[in-house]
Amino acid sequence: xxxxxxxxxxxxxxxxxxxxxxxxxLTTGFFLNREYVSAGSLVKRQYPASAEYPDLRKHNNxxxxxxxxxxxxxxxxxxxxxxxxxxxxxQTGVDNPGHPFIKTVGMVAGDEESYEVFxxxxxxxxxxxxxxxxxxxxxxxTDLDARKIRGGQFDERYVLSSxxxxxxxxRGLSLPPACTRAERREVxxxxxxxxxxxxxxxxxxxxxxxxxxxxxxxxxxxxxxxFDKPVSPLLTCAGMARDWPDAxxxxxxxxxxxLVWINEEDHTRVISMEKGGNMKRxxxxxxxxxxxxxxxxxxxxxxxxxxxxxxxxxTCPSNLGTGLRAGxxxxxxxxxxxxxxxxxxxxxxxxxxxxxxxxxxxxxxxxDISNLDRLGKSEVELVQTVIDGVNYLIDCExxxxxxxxxxxxxxxxxxx
Amino acid sequence: MAKLKIKKxxxxxxxxxxxQHSNHMAKVLTKDMYxxxxxxxxxxxxxxxxxxxxxxxxxxxxxIMTVGCVAGDEETYEVFxxxLDPVIEDRHGGYKPTDKHKTDLNPEHLKGGDDLDPNYVLSSxxxxxxxxRGFCLPPHxxxxxxxxxxxxxxxxLSALDGDLKGKYYALKxxxxxxxxxxxxxxxxFDKPVSPLLLASGMARDWPDAxxxxxxxxxxxLVWINEEDHLRVISMQKGGNMRExxxxxxxxxxKIESLxxxxxxxxxxxxxxxxxxTCPSNLGTGLRGGxxxxxxxxxxHDKFxxxxxxxxxxxxxxxxxxxxxxxxxxDISNADRLGFSEVELVQMVVDGVxxxxxxxxxxxxxxxIDDLMPAQK
Numbered sequence: 141x142x143x144x145x146x147x148x149x150x151x152x153x154x155x156x157x158x159x160x161x162x163x164x165x166l167t168t169g170f171f172l173n174r175e176y177v178s179a180g181s182l183v184k185r186q187y188p189a190s191a192e193y194p195d196l197r198k199h200n201n202x203x204x205x206x207x208x209x210x211x212x213x214x215x216x217x218x219x220x221x222x223x224x225x226x227x228x229x230x231q232t233g234v235d236n237p238g239h240p241f242i243k244t245v246g247m248v249a250g251d252e253e254s255y256e257v258f259x260x261x262x263x264x265x266x267x268x269x270x271x272x273x274x275x276x277x278x279x280x281x282t283d284l285d286a287r288k289i290r291g292g293q294f295d296e297r298y299v300l301s302s303x304x305x306x307x308x309x310x311r312g313l314s315l316p317p318a319c320t321r322a323e324r325r326e327v328x329x330x331x332x333x334x335x336x337x338x339x340x341x342x343x344x345x346x347x348x349x350x351x352x353x354x355x356x357x358x359x360x361x362x363x364x365x366x367f368d369k370p371v372s373p374l375l376t377c378a379g380m381a382r383d384w385p386d387a388x389x390x391x392x393x394x395x396x397x398x399l400v401w402i403n404e405e406d407h408t409r410v411i412s413m414e415k416g417g418n419m420k421r422x423x424x425x426x427x428x429x430x431x432x433x434x435x436x437x438x439x440x441x442x443x444x445x446x447x448x449x450x451x452x453x454x455t456c457p458s459n460l461g462t463g464l465r466a467g468x469x470x471x472x473x474x475x476x477x478x479x480x481x482x483x484x485x486x487x488x489x490x491x492x493x494x495x496x497x498x499x500x501x502x503x504x505x506x507x508d509i510s511n512l513d514r515l516g517k518s519e520v521e522l523v524q525t526v527i528d529g530v531n532y533l534i535d536c537e538x539x540x541x542x543x544x545x546x547x548x549x550x551x552x553x554x555x556x
Numbered sequence: 557m558a559k560l561k562i563k564k565x566x567x568x569x570x571x572x573x574x575x576q577h578s579n580h581m582a583k584v585l586t587k588d589m590y591x592x593x594x595x596x597x598x599x600x601x602x603x604x605x606x607x608x609x610x611x612x613x614x615x616x617x618x619x620i621m622t623v624g625c626v627a628g629d630e631e632t633y634e635v636f637x638x639x640l641d642p643v644i645e646d647r648h649g650g651y652k653p654t655d656k657h658k659t660d661l662n663p664e665h666l667k668g669g670d671d672l673d674p675n676y677v678l679s680s681x682x683x684x685x686x687x688x689r690g691f692c693l694p695p696h697x698x699x700x701x702x703x704x705x706x707x708x709x710x711x712x713l714s715a716l717d718g719d720l721k722g723k724y725y726a727l728k729x730x731x732x733x734x735x736x737x738x739x740x741x742x743x744x745f746d747k748p749v750s751p752l753l754l755a756s757g758m759a760r761d762w763p764d765a766x767x768x769x770x771x772x773x774x775x776x777l778v779w780i781n782e783e784d785h786l787r788v789i790s791m792q793k794g795g796n797m798r799e800x801x802x803x804x805x806x807x808x809x810k811i812e813s814l815x816x817x818x819x820x821x822x823x824x825x826x827x828x829x830x831x832x833t834c835p836s837n838l839g840t841g842l843r844g845g846x847x848x849x850x851x852x853x854x855x856h857d858k859f860x861x862x863x864x865x866x867x868x869x870x871x872x873x874x875x876x877x878x879x880x881x882x883x884x885x886d887i888s889n890a891d892r893l894g895f896s897e898v899e900l901v902q903m904v905v906d907g908v909x910x911x912x913x914x915x916x917x918x919x920x921x922x923x924i925d926d927l928m929p930a931q932k
Contacts, residue, residue, distance in 0.1 A: 177599055187700030194699060195764050234761050320605070322569035350573065376754065383612050386573050
């Protein structure tokens with residue numbers, strides 16, 4: 141599992157482990173001799189773990205729920221082969237206590253090995269976040285065979301648009317919280333290269349954030365494709381915005397139905413979408429595009445981060461497994477006012493958001509409806525869940541239109 | 557497993573794109589310099605990428621030159637000397653790598669300063685910072701170190717007596733009432749929002765080990781673990797800068813001796829004076845200033861030139877990024893390094909006295925040409 145990739149320099153190494161590399165006294169008199177050591181050497185910790193343990197009493201996130209002082213003491217001196225430490229992994233959760241009603245994850249991975257080295261903390265966090273999925277006991281099914289989808293063409297009087305997104309990480313390169321500028325540039329190069337090999341319906345163009353023209357920028361804004369420097373402290377405290385906008389960019393096909401973000405919150409975010417209700421076609425394009433990109437990077441000796449336990453490896457533990465969010469923008473004026481709406485969504489394993497994205501409210505009874513789950517079920521299963529669920533919601537809406545009653549459906553099994 | 561080539565990441569690939577940037581660090585950091593400096597880190601593990609992230613992430617402004625790099629510990633100033641020497645020279649009026657900085661905290665050496673006209677001078681204030689030797693600075697310190705600094709500082713401050721006797725308010729423990737009082741007194745500092753501070757990692761673990769100490773009279777105030785280990789502020793209403801400065805010196809000297817009793821000293825050396833997180837605050841780290849009513853002088857077309865010659869700078873009364881309101885300006889020394897504390901406060905005292913005289917002349921419709929100062 142360990143990467144053969146090696147680096148000379150440290151980026152955000154914090155105080156680590158063992159003995160000091162390099163000689164000489166460390167105290168005063170530093171003008172007399174150059175008191176430096178080789179970058180990347182490990183530095184001795186001066187304080188015991190108990191003095192370093194964060195104050196999490198006011199916190200409500202998954203990391204804070206599971207990081208006991210004993211666990212911290214056990215892991216605080218460990219680091220991944222790339223030098224990523226526990227303190228770096230949890231910084232975002234320490235800096236952002238969370239909200240009493242919304243429980244954030246509170247930790248990130250700096251590289252693929254983070255999930256192994258800090259498994260004692262990641263595993264319970266993953267279990268809590270993903271409905272009891274135990275990485276030590278389970279295997280995650282990956283299935284990108286779109287032919288298995290049944291149905292998937294929604295009534296367009298209700299469904300305005302359909303979309304599927306996921307992320308992919310390039311094995312051997314550190315993730316956004318920990319990558320150096322050179323690694324980030326390498327991600328950009330590898331992915332943009334592969335995308336330029338796409339053809340037919342997928343043929344497109346890359347727009348680097350540092351080099352785009354005013355005109356291109358405006359076009360991307362009008363298309364709602366442009367992403368901006370992260371402002372959310374959940375992301376900035378994790379170090380993901382460093383060196384912005386270096387090596388960040390957007391690629392999309394000429395049809396504007398297949399879009400890839402490079403080096404935002406993950407190495408890549410891959411999005412397939414179109415107006416209307418043809419979720420099946422959106423998913424077909426999604427699967428085909430992903431497999432093509434994978435084929436193209438493999439030709440050059442690269443691959444995606446993936447393993448049997450956790451599926452596709454991404455920066456945030458909430459996106460492990462499929463990393464997939466499949467959803468629609470849908471008009472549900474009557475159903476959304478019915479007091480049973482939330483329960484219906486719950487039982488269908490769906491979630492609602494406003495059409496501006498995760499933190500927005502619905503406008504004009506138009507909702508963003510998507511799958512709740514990410515890990516433990518395959519892509520095909522999750523998209524089928526969305527298709528079946530959305531059809532059910534449309535049926536409810538039609539019934540209410542006709543003055544008929546609706547039923548709360550039985551809950552779909554979600555146990556992991 | 558894919559066949560990955562073992563990559564030696566060369567400096568060219570890591571060198572930041574500084575083409576859009578306008579800060580001191582970006583002006584100075586060549587590829588060759590980056591190549592050399594990235595091989596080293598301080599004994600505490602602070603290396604070049606942490607050092608310069610503030611200046612990479614923040615382009616700067618074409619009119620305001622920010623520094624663009626921060627120190628993670630005292631040794632930063634030695635390890636990254638090659639880059640910091642030209643930055644310091646540029647930022648601190650030509651201060652050379654061989655120059656020596658004078659420290660003078662004897663308030664007896666100040667001439668006058670107790671008679672600034674309170675009809676014009678509304679308040680007087682002197683601030684500086686101090687770092688505790690042996691601890692990493694805010695961009696790089698661990699939680700344990702930060703708590704250690706807080707603990708030591710509380711111990712030292714609690715030994716102050718007389719008119720310096722006071723109380724500590726930890727940010728994470730304060731009551732609603734205490735918080736409101738501190739806000740009303742304009743003492744409370746909040747989590748930094750400036751991207752310059754955030755990009756350097758100074759806000760990590762907020763509000764752990766951060767706090768405010770002030771004396772009962774509310775004329776002497778210390779901030780702990782904000783942008784520096786300690787920020788020390790002496791202030792009061794009116795124009796008696798002499799009293800403010802005397803309290804400042806007395807307080808600082810007392811605090812220093814209390815730290816020494818516990819086996820700690822402040823970071824200081826002959827060349828750079830007091831060592832603080834931002835290179836712009838080296839030397840004295842001192843900003844001494846007044847809030848002063850100058851509605852007429854400020855409209856004079858030579859106002860900028862006058863300030864420049866007096867080695868003073870103007871700000872709005874809300875602080876560094878604000879505009880003046882009602883003709884009231886914050887006037888303070890422009891320099892930090894290469895002049896002693898006494899010299900800098902003397903410049904403020906003499907300069908403000910002159911500005912008030914000019915204001916009075918202009919009120920009466922008289923000329924101020926004969927009052928124009930020479931360049932200090």
